[in-house]
Amino acid sequence: MQIDPSFDTSSFMAVAAASPSSLIYTRSSSTSGGRIPGSARRTTAVVMAAGNGGGRRMPHVLTVAGSDSSAGAGIQADIKACRALGAYCSSVITAVTAQNTVGVQGVHPVPEAFVAEQLRSVLSDMAVDVVKTGMLPSVGVIKVLCRSLQEFPVKALVVDPVMVSTSGDMLAGPSTLSGYRDELFAMADIVTPNLKEASALLGGISLRTVSDMCSAAKSIHNLGPRNVLVKGGHLPDSSEATDVFFDGENYHALRGSRLNSRNTHGTGCTLASCIAAELAKGSPMLQAVRRAKTFVESALDHSKDLLIGNGPQGPLDHLFDLSSTHARTAGARSFDANDLFLYAVTDSGMNSKWGRSILDAVEASIEGGATIVQLREKEAATRDFIEAANACLGICRSHGVPLLINDRVDVALACDADGVHVGQSDMPARVARSILGPQKIIGVSCKTAAQAEEAWADGADYIGCGGVFPTTTKANNLTVGLDGFKAVCLASKLPVVAIGGISSANAGSVMEISVPSLKGVAVVSALFDRECIVTEARRLKSILMDSSSPHPKLMV
């Protein structure tokens, strides 16, 4: 099987449309003795899907492997890894294993005829792009697979010659060695043995160095596969996890640093599945291998502190990316207007005047009681701004304090901040909302009731209204005064935070306006242009609490 690097889904749809789908299906149901229920209905569905050319196709990997009850390796790893990289993964189960983080307690092979039946079910119907193999417990299963692949050719075949688990337990009999060498390797686009498997395939030779791995890759290449990846996850005394890739001409040492983690069970299955997923997406082989290795590294890194099981070998969390997606989409942080109570807005000029890093300033404001932080960096280079925002986000998240970015929607996106605050001449809130999505917090600076109305219509969460008092922080800033401020608060459908010239001397008079929409005060110099930010924040907080109706958050 040749991999076609130019493979794309549209050309595939054309082939699918041209092939007599119903004929394929009829053939498959007759050989399965008519045991697939609803075959007539499904035949119609296939014809319709192929006929109208519509719908969304996903790159499709079929894994032919064993089930791992601990779900870190085997079929379970393959399905998760493929999905993490955007491919659909169907599965033909060759064996059911009983295993956990201690080791393998039992292996129950699936009868060969039933492996054949599963293969036919999937390959005859589901437009598989790439087949990936894992645990093939007997030479009989290898032969069944070779026959199926001859009958239903796919774009590429990835063979992970699983023989021994990381815990040292046998997952395939020695007779499978001949099955791999004499039958399957010749059909494989890539074979991915670990050190023990490479050694076993080559009669038990010792593999201790990267140079040994290169020789092994060449010898295995002579057995027929187009490419070989000898995995060095178990290379002794190495601070690196180096794999050797050989395409028949060139060797590539794929270096990575070795991560110190208990949770490495399933790295091999994951790597091979990721290669298969990338090939199904159309990547050329070396790129697929590199991307797969990068994914394994990320998964290892994200799973370092995972505590699953009591044995020495824990699983990877393949879907680690879902955690951040979940936090973003499950409304983990929906806007709470009470967070506006003591709103700290940073100022780089003041920080440099007092010789403070932005991070120290933010940390001190939170320690003193700030309930929300906005980073307002007018001069910083974008790269520095993102770096500072990432650091501040760590502090804010650990205290449950939302972090907003002034003006820069791109920076907010880059660091996954909680939202943005935009002024009247910045990006319109409506546009910011469409870019940031429904979960992020958006605040808008408003001086008039009309602007407050527009902010509400644009999907903002709150408005900042001012300058309530004259300020030197913002040049040429029109002061609306306490009366003008109160008028906007009364008109606003959104919660309001007061801003402009607010300090511990006048914060009480602002809160005493006591309009329901008024939720707090925003301060810049009253915190950051003072010697001790913590003290000033504490002072302000107590003034606000004394002069406002009880703050719901503080009553809990």
Ligand SMILES: Nc1ncnc2c1ncn2[C@@H]1O[C@H](COP(=O)(O)OP(=O)(O)OP(=O)(O)O)[C@@H](O)[C@H]1O
């Ligand atoms: N501790 C580690 N740090 C970084 N990369 C690792 C580590 N362990 C394994 N890898 C990488 O993971 C991939 C799988 O290699 P490994 O040699 O562990 O395969 P394996 O023995 O088949 O795994 P399995 O446990 O699934 O059987 C390789 O790319 C390897 O370099």
Ligand SMILES: Cc1ncc(CO)c(N)n1
């Ligand atoms: C089912 C299964 N396949 C592969 C491996 C290799 O890690 C394993 N431990 N279990």
Ligand SMILES: [Mg+2]
């Ligand atoms: Mg392995």
